[in-house]
Amino acid sequence: MRNLRNFSIIAHIDHGKSTLSDRLIQATHIVSDREFQDQILDSMDIERERGITIKSQTVCLPYTARNGQSHVLNLIDTPGHVDFTYEVSRALAACEGALLLIDASQGVEAQTLANMYLALEHNLEIIPVINKIDLPSADPERVKSQIRSDLGLDPAGALLVSAKEGIGIDALLEAIVQRLPAPTGDAEAPLRALIFDSHYDSYRGTVVYFRVFEGRVRAGDMIRFMSNNATYKVEEVGIFQLRQIPVTELSAGQVGYLTAAIKTISDTRCGDTITLKEQPCAEPLPGFKEAKPVVFSSIYPVAADDYEELSTALEKLKLNDAAIVYEKDTSVALGFGFRCGFLGLLHLEVVQERLEREYGLSLILTAPSVRYRIRMRDGSETTIDNPALYPDPTLIDSTLEPFIRATIIVPDRYMGAVMKLCLERRGTNTNYQYLTSDRLEMIFEIPLAEVIFDFYDKLKSITQGYGSFDYDLLDYRETDLVKLDILINGERVDALSQLVHRDSAVARARTACEKIKEEMPRQMFKIAIQGAIGGAIISRETVSPLRKDVLAKCYGGDVTRKRKLLEKQKRGKKRMKMVGKVMIPQSAFLAVLKTDTD
Numbered sequence: 001m002r003n004l005r006n007f008s009i010i011a012h013i014d015h016g017k018s019t020l021s022d023r024l025i026q027a028t029h030i031v032s033d034r035e036f037q038d039q040i041l042d043s044m045d046i047e048r049e050r051g052i053t054i055k056s057q058t059v060c061l062p063y064t065a066r067n068g069q070s071h072v073l074n075l076i077d078t079p080g081h082v083d084f085t086y087e088v089s090r091a092l093a094a095c096e097g098a099l100l101l102i103d104a105s106q107g108v109e110a111q112t113l114a115n116m117y118l119a120l121e122h123n124l125e126i127i128p129v130i131n132k133i134d135l136p137s138a139d140p141e142r143v144k145s146q147i148r149s150d151l152g153l154d155p156a157g158a159l160l161v162s163a164k165e166g167i168g169i170d171a172l173l174e175a176i177v178q179r180l181p182a183p184t185g186d187a188e189a190p191l192r193a194l195i196f197d198s199h200y201d202s203y204r205g206t207v208v209y210f211r212v213f214e215g216r217v218r219a220g221d222m223i224r225f226m227s228n229n230a231t232y233k234v235e236e237v238g239i240f241q242l243r244q245i246p247v248t249e250l251s252a253g254q255v256g257y258l259t260a261a262i263k264t265i266s267d268t269r270c271g272d273t274i275t276l277k278e279q280p281c282a283e284p285l286p287g288f289k290e291a292k293p294v295v296f297s298s299i300y301p302v303a304a305d306d307y308e309e310l311s312t313a314l315e316k317l318k319l320n321d322a323a324i325v326y327e328k329d330t331s332v333a334l335g336f337g338f339r340c341g342f343l344g345l346l347h348l349e350v351v352q353e354r355l356e357r358e359y360g361l362s363l364i365l366t367a368p369s370v371r372y373r374i375r376m377r378d379g380s381e382t383t384i385d386n387p388a389l390y391p392d393p394t395l396i397d398s399t400l401e402p403f404i405r406a407t408i409i410v411p412d413r414y415m416g417a418v419m420k421l422c423l424e425r426r427g428t429n430t431n432y433q434y435l436t437s438d439r440l441e442m443i444f445e446i447p448l449a450e451v452i453f454d455f456y457d458k459l460k461s462i463t464q465g466y467g468s469f470d471y472d473l474l475d476y477r478e479t480d481l482v483k484l485d486i487l488i489n490g491e492r493v494d495a496l497s498q499l500v501h502r503d504s505a506v507a508r509a510r511t512a513c514e515k516i517k518e519e520m521p522r523q524m525f526k527i528a529i530q531g532a533i534g535g536a537i538i539s540r541e542t543v544s545p546l547r548k549d550v551l552a553k554c555y556g557g558d559v560t561r562k563r564k565l566l567e568k569q570k571r572g573k574k575r576m577k578m579v580g581k582v583m584i585p586q587s588a589f590l591a592v593l594k595t596d597t598d
Contacts, residue, residue: 001187001253005180006074006211008091008124010115011101012468016131019163020101021059021077027169028061028073030241058197058209058255060239065177073176074255076196076211086289089118090196090271093287094211094255097125097180099172100151104130104138104160108146108435109468110409116151125180128158129172134165150435185252191215191223192281193274204235206262207244210274211255213285218249222277223260226284230267231277232260266318293341294402294473295348295368295452296385298329298495299355300337302362307336313359314338317351324351329386331495333584334364339386345452364589367498370449373400373476387497390483393534400476402448405430408459410467412440417462425450426501445474449501484509486516487530487537488584495589505531509539517541519588524548525573545573 011017061073076095078088092098098119102112119126128147130140144155159175161168197209217223221234238246239256250256262268273284301310318324325341342348348368355361371385375397384390406427410418412434419429419442427446435441446455451471459467484505486496496516500508509531516529520543531539550565 001185002182003069003071004074004183004253005071005097005176006076006095006183006253006255007097007099007176007180008076008078008095008119009099009101010078010088010092010119012103012106012109012111012115015101015103015106015109015112016163017077017101020099020129020131020161021075023163023166023169024061024073024075024173025059025242026166027173028063030059030061058240060241060255063173063177066174071177073173076255087197087270088115089122089287090194092119092122092124093271093285094194094196095122095124096183097127097176099129099176100126100153101129101131102143102147104132104140104143105135106466107139107143107439108150108409110407110470111468113150113409113441114407114470114472116153126153127175127179128153128155130158130160131163133160134162134167146435146439183253185212185214187214187216187251189214189252190279190281191217191221191274191276192285193217194285195225195268195270195272195274197270198268201259204259204261206259206264206268208258208260208262208268208274209240209255210258212250212252214252214281215276216249216251217258217274217276223258223274224277224280225267225269226273226275226280227269227288228267228272232262235259235261293323293325293371294344294448295342295370296339297342297348297368298331298334298337298339298366298386299326299352300331300334300364300366300495302364304335306361309359310338310355310361310363313355313361314340316359317354323347331388333493333495334589341385345456364495366495366589368452369499370402370452372479372481372499375399384499387483387499388494390497390499393482398478399481401479401481403445403474403477404448404451404471405474406444406446406451406469406471408442408444408467408469409435410440410442410463412438414463414467415440415442418442418459418467421455421458421462422446425455426503447477447479447501448473449499482533484512485532486512487528487532488516488520489527492532493584502533505533506538513539513541516584516588517543519585521585522546 009017009020058077059075061075063071063073065071076091078091100112100116102108116126130143132138133140140160144158147153147155147158159168159172161172192214193210193212195208195210198206201207217234217237219234219236222231223234224231236246237250237256237258238244244257271288275281299310301307314326323343326338329337329339331337342351345368352363352365355363369385369387371383374382374384374391376382376395377397408418422429422444425446427444430443430445432440432442456469459469480502481499482502482505484498484500485492498508513529513531520527520529522543522545524546526545527543529541529543530537550569551562554562
């Protein structure tokens with residue numbers, strides 16, 4: 001155990017975490033140059049394209065220190081986005097130390113701070129690492145002063161590296177051995193291990209990633225998961241070296257995997273404690289909580305025939321992503337589909353892309369919504385996330401919506417623009433402070449519903465990419481909520497309904513009507529596209545009709561002859577409008593979503 005080190009790399013998005021992992025893997029020679037590829041720990045195409053880590057990975061690195069001693073370094077990789085904060089916290093709970101990676105040109109950003117506080121909550125030893133020192137815009141001295149002033153860490157211990165060029169990697173490996181503590185724990189005590197991740201293998205069932213804190217586990221042991229009391233017989237235990245390598249046993253301090261013919265991934269909850277069935281530990285490890293979805297959207301197949309394929313695809317995806325919650329849903333306009341819950345907007349995008357790529361489906365998603373609490377006049381309280389379930393407004397006493405605390409770090413020249421954006425989104429500025437002479441930390445309390453659409457994109461554009469954003473959920477507060485319906489040719493289209501704040505309802509309705517008008521094909525009669533709250537119409541666009549020139553055959557003659565033809569045409573159009581059905585193209589549903597992302 002003295003020669004073990006369990007550590008994680010934490011950083012803001014795009015500060016070079018995956019690249020640094022690549023260099024550490026190459027430096028310890030666990031993969032040949034021929035087999036190596038960039039972002040080797042990122043297994044999904046989406047991760048490679050977007051440059052983010054979605055599914056955390058683990059790798060066991062053998063390293064011989066300068067004093068000749070052999071060490072085993074367990075790198076527990078973490079996801080790099082605010083949506084996956086709970087997964088990051090469980091991965092950190094399995095470590096004794098962390099490398100805090102900071103971009104030499106960008107400096108300390110919002111998630112750098114948030115991740116450092118997360119690491120300090122778990123009492124981890126932190127090594128600051130300044131990356132990308134090879135860039136022309138790199139300013140390590142400025143970043144060192146930020147490490148002292150913003151993070152309160154000693155900049156003298158900061159290491160300078162370039163993960164891309166491989167500069168400073170040997171010194172970093174030596175620092176991990178010298179400065180990070182070895183794990184502690186009694187190998188003879190009852191088994192107590194923390195699950196920090198899992199994935200589904202179609203041949204062996206769920207593969208559980210875990211860290212042993214006390215005791216030992218080997219093949220043949222009967223284990224129990226403490227959150228749901230499920231018991232299984234262990235078939236195999238092993239360690240990770242880019243592939244799974246079986247070992248006879250794992251004891252206190254070690255990180256590895258186990259298989260036990262676990263059929264459903266939902267049995268293995270992130271943060272749960274594993275113990276032995278016959279000799280259980282006294283209490284589970286602290287910090288476990290069930291992942292709760294925050295953003296909700298309905299998913300429908302473009303072709304109604306694909307419903308069964310979508311159902312099968314969601315079942316398979318649920319095996320590898322236990323955070324997805326879904327139930328059957330139906331819409332008059334779109335047919336059968338599923339109402340799904342996600343950890344955040346990035347999680348929603350990832351699920352959508354995986355369904356489309358891995359399973360070849362064409363999908364329509366309804367506008368994302370959050371979960372509202374509604375107090376009724378009879379004293380009861382209900383929770384809704386779907387506009388279709390919105391009760392009769394006359395029966396509602398009050399509605400409450402979730403609020404978040406948003407931490408935004410920007411250069412002070414963008415203070416006015418950020419303030420304006422947040423106030424437009426019904427935010428209140430609770431605090432701001434200068435971190436350095438020209439960098440500002442601003443804290444706002446904003447309704448979550450205002451953030452899930454295009455807030456992050458807008459923030460990046462008004463700050464020219466320098467703004468960084470992190471958030472955590474606060475509580476529920478009273479709000480003036482209304483249901484915005486879209487009517488096409490006088491008929492409500494349930495799939496286009498949204499729950500919005502009364503103040504922004506008119507603007508949202510106008511934008512939606514304009515976008516739908518652009519996508520609607522013209523008919524022989526006039527089509528009205530209206531936004532309505534209850535019976536009150538608050539916006540309208542009209543698709544003008546195609547017009548046949550009935551006067552073309554008239555080369556003269558009395559005006560009454562022309563008027564008679566026009567009157568006949570008018571009556572025909574009126575009759576056509578009454579019986580005519582308007583087919584809404586799929587692009588119109590997508591256009592309503594784009595109103596918030598353009």
